Amino acid sequence: xxxxxxxxxxxxxxxxxxxxxxxxxxxxxxxxxxxxxxxxxxxxxxxxxxxxxxxxxxxxxxxxxxxxxxxxxxxxxxxxxxxxxxxxxxxxxxxxxxxxxxxxxxxxxxxxxxxxxxxxxxxxxxxxxxxxxxxxxxxxxxxxxxxxxxxxxxxxxxxxxxxxxxxxxxxxxxxxxxxxxxxxxxxxxxxxxxxxxxxxxxxxxxxxxxxxxxxxxxxxxxxxxxxxxxxxxxxxxxxxxxxxxxxxxxxxxxxxxxxxxxxxxxxxxxxxxxxxxxxxxxxxxxxxxxxxxxxxxxxxxxxxxxxxxxxxxxxxxxxxxxxx
Amino acid sequence: xxxxxxxxxxxxxxxxxxxxxxxxxxxxxxxxxxxxxxxxxxxxxxxxxxxxxxxxxxxxxxxxxxxxxxxxxxxxxxxxxxxxxxxxxxxxxxxxxxxxxxxxxxxxxxxxxxxxxxxxxxxxxxxxxxxxxxxxxxxxxxxxxxxxxxxxxxxxxxxxxxxxxxxxxxxxxxxxxxxxxxxxxxxxxxxxxxxxxxxxxxxxxxxxxxxxxxxxxxxxxxxxxxxxxxxxxxxxxxxxxxxxxxxxxxxxxxxxxxxxxxxxxxxxxxxxxxxxxxxxxxxxxxxxxxxxxxxxxxxxxxxxxxxxxxxxxxxxxxxxxxxx
Numbered sequence: 001x002x003x004x005x006x007x008x009x010x011x012x013x014x015x016x017x018x019x020x021x022x023x024x025x026x027x028x029x030x031x032x033x034x035x036x037x038x039x040x041x042x043x044x045x046x047x048x049x050x051x052x053x054x055x056x057x058x059x060x061x062x063x064x065x066x067x068x069x070x071x072x073x074x075x076x077x078x079x080x081x082x083x084x085x086x087x088x089x090x091x092x093x094x095x096x097x098x099x100x101x102x103x104x105x106x107x108x109x110x111x112x113x114x115x116x117x118x119x120x121x122x123x124x125x126x127x128x129x130x131x132x133x134x135x136x137x138x139x140x141x142x143x144x145x146x147x148x149x150x151x152x153x154x155x156x157x158x159x160x161x162x163x164x165x166x167x168x169x170x171x172x173x174x175x176x177x178x179x180x181x182x183x184x185x186x187x188x189x190x191x192x193x194x195x196x197x198x199x200x201x202x203x204x205x206x207x208x209x210x211x212x213x214x215x216x217x218x219x220x221x222x223x224x225x226x227x228x229x230x231x232x233x234x235x236x237x238x239x240x241x242x243x244x245x246x247x248x249x250x251x252x253x254x255x256x257x258x259x260x261x262x263x264x265x266x267x268x269x270x271x272x273x274x275x276x277x278x279x280x281x282x283x284x285x286x287x288x289x290x291x292x293x294x295x296x297x298x299x300x301x302x303x304x305x306x307x308x309x310x311x312x313x314x315x316x317x318x319x320x321x322x323x324x
Numbered sequence: 325x326x327x328x329x330x331x332x333x334x335x336x337x338x339x340x341x342x343x344x345x346x347x348x349x350x351x352x353x354x355x356x357x358x359x360x361x362x363x364x365x366x367x368x369x370x371x372x373x374x375x376x377x378x379x380x381x382x383x384x385x386x387x388x389x390x391x392x393x394x395x396x397x398x399x400x401x402x403x404x405x406x407x408x409x410x411x412x413x414x415x416x417x418x419x420x421x422x423x424x425x426x427x428x429x430x431x432x433x434x435x436x437x438x439x440x441x442x443x444x445x446x447x448x449x450x451x452x453x454x455x456x457x458x459x460x461x462x463x464x465x466x467x468x469x470x471x472x473x474x475x476x477x478x479x480x481x482x483x484x485x486x487x488x489x490x491x492x493x494x495x496x497x498x499x500x501x502x503x504x505x506x507x508x509x510x511x512x513x514x515x516x517x518x519x520x521x522x523x524x525x526x527x528x529x530x531x532x533x534x535x536x537x538x539x540x541x542x543x544x545x546x547x548x549x550x551x552x553x554x555x556x557x558x559x560x561x562x563x564x565x566x567x568x569x570x571x572x573x574x575x576x577x578x579x580x581x582x583x584x585x586x587x588x589x590x591x592x593x594x595x596x597x598x599x600x601x602x603x604x605x606x607x608x609x610x611x612x613x614x615x616x617x618x619x620x621x622x623x624x625x626x627x628x629x630x631x632x633x634x635x636x637x638x639x640x641x642x643x644x645x646x647x648x
Contacts, residue, residue, distance in 0.1 A: 021462075021466075023466070024466060024469045024470050024473060026469050026472075026473060027465065027466060027469045078428055078429070078432060081424075081425075081428060082425040082428060082429065100405075100424075101405075101406040101472060104402055104405060104406060104428060105402070105406065105465055105468060105469055105472075107432075108402060108431075108432075108435065108465050109462060109465045109466075111432065111435055112435075112458055112461045112462050112465065113462075115439060115454070115458055116458050119451065119454060119455075119458075123447075123451065126450060126451060127443065127447065127450060130439070130443060130454075131443075134436055134439055134440050134443075137436045138345075138433060138436050138437075141351065141429055141432050141433045141436070142345075142347070142348060142351060142433075144429060145348045145350050145351045145429055146348050148350075148425060149348060149350060
């Protein structure tokens with residue numbers, strides 16, 4: 001068994017020396033750039049952990065792990081164009097630093113590179129691994145489109161929201177865990193249990209993100225608290241509040257959805273006051289706990305000794321009690 | 325052996341009933357749209373012909389053939405954004421009919437779909453087929469970037485230009501023929517000969533396109549004759565002319581590169597007059613014939629009876645004597 005620290009170091013070291021191509025430079029420089037912006041490297045580490053869980057050789061999973069990180073960064077590069085995001089991890093986004101055309105085409109090449117890396121597995125699992133990868137990639141694109149659609153819709157149901165975050169965020173976590181398991185030689189049924197673990201954990205993780213944006217400790221959270229409220233983002237909290245609110249509460253919510261204040265804190269506090277009266281935070285935490293429990297049930301159903309499961313279990317628990 | 329007409333009908337019929345997905349509709353409607361715009365379906369037909377050449381079962385190559393057409397249309401969808409093209413086959417481009425975000429994300433999903441379709445081959449050739457496909461996809465992206473780079477450069481060499489059209493256009497023709505050959509069970513060396521045939525033919529074909537844009541019969545060519553001259557496009561003809569021209573000839577070329585005329589025909593005729601004095605058309609035809617000969621040499625080296633080769637040979641010859 002490898003520790004989380006070992007795996008993170010392996011991923012960081014491998015990414016530090018990885019080359020993606022050099023000519024034409026306009027195509028490959030942005031790839032080096034976005035891949036060097038860092039981040040927690042959560043996804044490749046989780047893929048390696050999934051492989052390690054089933055006693056697989058993590059060296060054999062390393063290319064696929066890097067492939068998942070390349071794929072993830074490809075989606076960030078294209079999403080940043082669509083979201084008109086100026087910054088990514090505090091640095092200019094690729095379409096800002098270069099231009100939109102460069103960000104489109106470099107992203108396309110990253111998608112091809114992710115496929116190449118994903119293929120560096122044994123022949124007997126090549127097809128199942130690529131099937132999972134393609135399924136995942138389609139889901140992520142669908143999730144991004146549904147998320148963009150939500151911006152122009154007045155009402156989004158909780159059910160629709162959960163499905164969106166499942167596609168946009170969670171299927172990738174499920175998919176990469178399944179790939180790690182397949183590389184280790186796990187059976188389809190065991191690999192599917194780990195898929196479910198990853199997917200349900202991903203939904204819980206995204207719900208936690210919604211909660212932290214409003215109630216997190218600003219120092220630990222690392223983002224502007226209340227950012228989602230200020231941008232009227234349709235998070236679980238807002239969707240649930242709009243579902244529950246009637247009369248005066250609903251009027252207040254609608255007022256703030258159509259107004260900004262000179263003092264941003266005024267809007268954040270006003271909306272938080274509505275959330276408090278509707279017990280929206282509690283609803284969000286209950287929903288998050290539901291998906292966390294689903295995740296744990298799938299994990300427990302995997303036929304492995306508790307001792308083998310400890311690293312991944314500890315990591316999952318850490319993920320869900322981040323910055324309160 | 326199947327006739328060209330048979331294969332075209334099979335491709336058309338298959339594409340007519342092919343579904344790409346339905347939810348969210350914003351993601352899949354543009355795919356149905358661009359795939360329904362038609363075109364000659366040259367690439368899927370050539371893949372099937374390559375399979376047929378080696379006595380393969382064309383039903384087994386049909387998914388890969390459709391996959392190549394999906395991939396080609398994915399590159400068109402993204403290229404049209406980058407080139408700010410308003411029309412594609414006389415209809416609004418996807419980014420015009422919907423918007424840029426839709427064209428980016430639908431294109432991304434098409435790339436995944438192309439991968440899925442490409443995987444519908446027997447296990448024993450899955451890896452070689454995907455290797456060719458990924459190599460091809462990377463080349464096409466590199467070619468598109470190099471082409472965009474040329475727009476802002478004063479001087480481009482003939483060598484650089486040939487490499488650009490090789491990557492942007494010809495590697496796909498080579499790659500799809502190799503894939504068709506592999507599906508038929510051809511050896512790597514025979515499949516590589518067919519790759520070379522396709523790639524060299526693709527270069528000849530693109531050079532012919534440059535020639536036809538200036539010297540083609542407007543009725544048969546179907547595009548505005550002289551369009552490349554009017555847009556100062558760096559074609560083989562212009563690049564060669566800039567290489568050969570000195571003194572007065574060079575001054576005239578540079579004048580027209582920096583001026584437009586109220587009467588477009590004036591500019592076209594003036595540049596054509598320079599081309600005539602520099603024998604640029606002859607140089608282009610000689611270059612085209614060189615690559616056509618290279619293609620035929622590779623084709624002749626394939627160990628198959630002349631009778632088997634006739635359909636593909638006839639088709640290649642038709643391609644290169646289109647609309648004079």
